[in-house]
Amino acid sequence: MASFVGAIAITDLVKTTLGPKGMDKILQSTGRGHEVTVTNDGATILKSLHIDNPAAKVLIDISKVQDDEVGDGTTSVVVLAGELLREAEKLVAAKIHPMTIISGSFWPHL
Numbered sequence: 781m782a783s784f785v786g787a788i789a790i791t792d793l794v795k796t797t798l799g800p801k802g803m804d805k806i807l808q809s810t811g812r813g814h815e816v817t818v819t820n821d822g823a824t825i826l827k828s829l830h831i832d833n834p835a836a837k838v839l840i841d842i843s844k845v846q847d848d849e850v851g852d853g854t855t856s857v858v859v860l861a862g863e864l865l866r867e868a869e870k871l872v873a874a875k876i877h878p879m880t881i882i883s884g885s886f887w888p889h890l
Contacts, residue, residue: 784869786833790840791862794822794855822855823847835865 796803797820807817807828819825826843829836842861843854871881 781869781872783833783835784865784872786831787835787839787862787865788869790826790829790831790836791859791866794825795859795862797822797825798855798859822858826854826858 804820809815846857
């Protein structure tokens with residue numbers, strides 16, 4: 781369940797940068813110069829994060845692959861995957877086994 785929390789936090793962080801009214805984020809480096817960057821680019825934000833949570837790392841890796849292959853849609857792919865995880869968390873909390881969720885055969889049980 782802790783993995784869900786980390787991944788959903790990453791999703792919530794970058795979700796607010798989407799759209800015409802997307803907000804900018806202020807990033808401050810932890811290095812010597814304390815460089816400050818203001819951006820609403822999801823890829824830039826995700827690259828600057830140092831994460832230990834395995835599920836959150838997967839979301840960041842998804843963003844990197846999307847950037848490498850397509851060059852766009854990095855925030856959207858993270859938000860989509862994060863929202864799927866948010867829904868999966870609800871199903872796990874309802875005591876549906878993760879393998880059942882993965883197979884997609886849980887609908888008759890709801």
